[in-house]
Amino acid sequence: MQFFLDTASLQDITWASQAGLIDGVTTNPSLLAKQAGDLDPRDVLKEICSVVDGPVSAEVVAVDVDGMVQEGTELAKIADHIVVKIPMIETGMVAVRRLTSAGIRTNVTLCFSSVQCLVAAKAGATYVSPFIGRLDDVGQEGMDVIRETRQIFDNYQMETHILTASIRHPRHVAEAAMVGAHVATMPPDVLRKLLRHPLTERGLEQFLSDWAALGQRVKAGA
Numbered sequence: 001m002q003f004f005l006d007t008a009s010l011q012d013i014t015w016a017s018q019a020g021l022i023d024g025v026t027t028n029p030s031l032l033a034k035q036a037g038d039l040d041p042r043d044v045l046k047e048i049c050s051v052v053d054g055p056v057s058a059e060v061v062a063v064d065v066d067g068m069v070q071e072g073t074e075l076a077k078i079a080d081h082i083v084v085k086i087p088m089i090e091t092g093m094v095a096v097r098r099l100t101s102a103g104i105r106t107n108v109t110l111c112f113s114s115v116q117c118l119v120a121a122k123a124g125a126t127y128v129s130p131f132i133g134r135l136d137d138v139g140q141e142g143m144d145v146i147r148e149t150r151q152i153f154d155n156y157q158m159e160t161h162i163l164t165a166s167i168r169h170p171r172h173v174a175e176a177a178m179v180g181a182h183v184a185t186m187p188p189d190v191l192r193k194l195l196r197h198p199l200t201e202r203g204l205e206q207f208l209s210d211w212a213a214l215g216q217r218v219k220a221g222a
């Protein structure tokens with residue numbers, strides 16, 4: 001399974017990338033707005049692309065076909081590994097088709113059902129992003145969408161990759177991996193939590209204190 005970092009924070013992206021933990025990055029207008037401050041969001045994207053070799057998703061904000069295609073084409077000029085994020089709306093599917101024909105990779109975002117994912121795949125999307133945390137938030141089982149989409153894509157040998165989005169905790173990552181999602185995109189705090197377990201911390205403390213006690217005994221006997 002590939003891990004993407006769902007953030008526009010250069011500090012977090014640099015840490016995760018240097019640790020070899022991530023294969024790509026996803027951003028959205030909210031994440032970029034939070035990070036950019038006075039900077040041009042395109043410059044932030046450029047910097048992200050200089051740190052990460054893998055796919056970097058950047059979202060259009062137009063909602064008409066021509067606007068999305070134009071914005072997507074401009075975003076794709078930032079770097080070869082930019083993937084253009086397009087919302088799951090009717091005009092978006094036409095934009096996906098046009099961008100795909102122009103050789104630009106796309107990520108259809110704001111998907112909340114397996115049939116939306118199927119439609120996006122038929123339009124030619126490189127990735128589909130079902131938002132599982134937001135579904136859980138409204139009392140639905142977000143992981144069901146990942147499971148169903150995987151089954152559908154397998155039934156028809158569809159090449160679109162399932163990018164599990166809106167991940168809230170490590171269990172989401174484990175379940176997405178078990179049902180066969182291709183990618184999990186997660187915020188930096190969830191990536192850090194994947195590394196941790198209270199028994200690991202307790203075990204290490206014990207090992208270190210036992211070793212230190214041995215050192216004192218050896219010194220005392222010397």
Ligand code: E4P
Pocket residue numbers: 006026027028109129131133134165166167185
């Ligand atoms: C994915 O590409 C989205 O940016 C993201 O996962 C949304 O997550 P949220 O529901 O935590 O905002």
